[in-house]
Amino acid sequence: MSGDENESADRLGSAALAAWRTGDVMRAGELASEAVRVDPDSLVGWQVSTRVAVAGSRRVEHDNQIRADKYAKTALRAARRCVELAPDDAENHRLLALALIRRDNKGAGAALDRAMRLDPNNADMYVARAELIRATEAPGTAAYTVADHMLHRALSLDPDNRGALTALGASEIRRGRTEEGTRRLLAAAGDDPAAQAAIPEAVRAIDPRLRNRRIAVAVAIFVAVAILKSVDTVLVDLIG
Structure with a gap:
């Protein structure tokens, strides 16, 4: 790959990440796909691709199982590529866990264990752990209590963590608060x-x-x- 192509892939990956962070999921997916087309080793491109596919799967899983499965397969393929490219990056193992939740909860747990060993003070890890607990345990007060404990731990590390705030807000509403x-x-x-x-x-x-x-x-x-x-x-x- 030429230097120009590498620079182009970097720009596309950065733009994809910026679009993801501003909530423009569709644009993020388009840019990430182009980044990995230009450079199959674009880590940022694959990371954003994973996030977009996970979001798609969560969005339609209760309404369209066929589409949810397609998104899930895309997420898993992208997350595995992330791990291949950077096996010592905790974020890649977290993304793999997110891709596996509800599909292979045991595998998701193992991936998240690796992520937390690599980066034990990352609030996002605890948000993912809470989601895994809710997906693995039978619905009920005990499971939600443990999951909420993970979310409070995330907020103790990062009080502005939007994932933790959103998940804990939803949990409190379910409990009647x-x-x-x-x-x-x-x-x-x-x-x-x-x-x-x-x-x-x-x-x-x-x-x-x-x-x-x-x-x-x-x-x-x-x-x-x-x-x-x-x-x-x-x-x-x-x-x-």
Whole structure:
């Protein structure tokens, strides 16, 4: 591969990662695919490809199993390539674990163990561990408690970790602590208008009690006010 091609692949990989971080998943996938086409050894390209495919699988797994399986296979192939290219990089083993969760939980656990040995103080590892626990254990209070402990550990390492805030927010809403959970989701959304706008629907989807129109309106009002004010000062009875 020529120097120009290598430079082009680097630019594409960097652009793919930037698109992923801003939430433009479709564009991230396109750029990552082009990066690995230009340079089959583009680690960033394969990493972003894994993230995009994992996200696709999670998004459709309850609605379209055929598409979910296709995404899962793409994620697994990309994650394995990441590990081949950089076996001492903890992130690659974490991505492999994410690709395996719900498909091969035992394999996911082994990959995550390797990742955590390589980088034991990375908050993202604990977020992945929480997801694995929820996927492996029978649904119930005990499993959610252990998973939440992992998420609190992640936040102790990185208080602004969006994955941990989102997962813990969803967990609190499932447990009936809707105000606390919504605050977590707002914190995760930060200044992203699209993420903020998606919160009312996300809350209603998580907590069936909030499918009542009157309560759903209360959720929307709470979110709107909280965006304008300090979340800590906004106390609204969402289900009253």
